Amino acid sequence: MTSVRLAPLAGVTDWPFRVLCFEQGCDCAYTEMVSAMGYLCAPRDLPAAACLLERDPREKKLILQLFGKEPDIMARAAEELSSLDRYEGIDINMGCPAPKIACAGEGSGLLRTPDLAEDIMKAVVKASHLPVSVKLRLGWDQDSINVLDMAKRAEDAGISEITVHGRTRQQQYGGEADWRAIAQVKQAVKIPVLGNGDIFTAEDGLRRLRESGVDGLMIGRGAMGNPWLFSQLKAATQGETVHQPTLHERMETVLRHYDMLLEWKPRRVAVNEMRKHIGWYLHGMRGAAQMRAKINLMDDPEQVKDALRAFEQETELT
Numbered sequence: 001m002t003s004v005r006l007a008p009l010a011g012v013t014d015w016p017f018r019v020l021c022f023e024q025g026c027d028c029a030y031t032e033m034v035s036a037m038g039y040l041c042a043p044r045d046l047p048a049a050a051c052l053l054e055r056d057p058r059e060k061k062l063i064l065q066l067f068g069k070e071p072d073i074m075a076r077a078a079e080e081l082s083s084l085d086r087y088e089g090i091d092i093n094m095g096c097p098a099p100k101i102a103c104a105g106e107g108s109g110l111l112r113t114p115d116l117a118e119d120i121m122k123a124v125v126k127a128s129h130l131p132v133s134v135k136l137r138l139g140w141d142q143d144s145i146n147v148l149d150m151a152k153r154a155e156d157a158g159i160s161e162i163t164v165h166g167r168t169r170q171q172q173y174g175g176e177a178d179w180r181a182i183a184q185v186k187q188a189v190k191i192p193v194l195g196n197g198d199i200f201t202a203e204d205g206l207r208r209l210r211e212s213g214v215d216g217l218m219i220g221r222g223a224m225g226n227p228w229l230f231s232q233l234k235a236a237t238q239g240e241t242v243h244q245p246t247l248h249e250r251m252e253t254v255l256r257h258y259d260m261l262l263e264w265k266p267r268r269v270a271v272n273e274m275r276k277h278i279g280w281y282l283h284g285m286r287g288a289a290q291m292r293a294k295i296n297l298m299d300d301p302e303q304v305k306d307a308l309r310a311f312e313q314e315t316e317l318t
């Protein structure tokens with residue numbers, strides 16, 4: 001069975017959103033990336049740090065993603081985090097392109113130091129009693145594509161599976177993900193390979209699966225405001241009809257998402273965070289821009305929810 005997963009998305013894939021994706025058939029999700037150094041140094045009760053580590057009992061399979069560049073720090077963090085018995089795996093981030101991280105030699109910056117990357121993988125595999133995976137990009141830039149070498153090093157280091165985002169660090173999120181390069185990685189190693197990049201519809205996913213032969217798909221931006229992509233992908237891979245959610249289903253989900261965030265985070269934070277999610281949920285709908293502008297001025301969650309219900313009614317009447 002093909003594994004269809006929710007990508008780690010910093011600032012997006014907290015537990016309320018992950019729960020909604022699991023409800024739609026997502027097989028596995030990743031936490032937002034966690035700094036190994038930050039985890040070891042921050043006071044354990046610091047809310048911002050604790051939030052990243054939370055897991056809801058409704059989550060089926062959750063992998064914690066770590067970033068860092070010191071093998072011993074990564075290993076210590078992995079050992080402690082795996083002993084919490086809260087996650088099904090540890091994933092090493094070797095794909096983040098953000099300058100603050102990549103230019104400091106972490107995330108995709110590790111693609112420029114393959115020996116160090118290998119040391120990190122070996123150290124984390126040794127320290128963790130959970131399976132350890134790695135998320136790679138194709139290379140630092142077009143002139144230094146080294147994903148095949150990195151994948152083989154990962155396999156030799158005892159990594160259990162590899163995800164490949166089919167872009168270089170230099171591309172950031174521009175251009176198109178190169179799924180032929182992902183397919184080459186699948187051919188080059190024996191461990192499972194997941195493909196990642198530009199899956200926005202069930203048809204995209206089905207086509208990429210067939211073309212590349214990967215063992216699973218990881219979905220990032222396509223899931224934002226659209227957890228139904230998971231049930232649609234599942235239906236497509238099983239040859240079933242792909243359904244679009246009704247407007248009412250969409251609105252019910254937005255309201256439930258709001259309630260979960262309100263239950264968990266301080267009201268001001270929840271209101272702020274929901275603004276971006278609502279923007280994604282409404283994306284492409286008639287009147288969405290005006291609705292977003294209106295909601296962005298509201299500080300009272302009940303007022304926002306009423307506005308969403310009114311939006312549903314007005315949209316249904318037109």
Ligand SMILES: Cc1cc2nc3c(=O)[nH]c(=O)nc-3n(C[C@H](O)[C@H](O)[C@H](O)COP(=O)(O)O)c2cc1C
Pocket residue numbers: 007008009010011012031032033065093094095096135165196197198199218219220221222
């Ligand atoms: C807002 C945002 C946050 C992200 N955060 C992470 C992260 O924490 N760790 C990681 O490995 N990748 C992160 N990524 C990259 C995604 O996991 C994924 O590789 C990328 O978006 C390509 O997949 P997509 O085309 O399906 O979006 C992030 C991407 C976005 C857009």
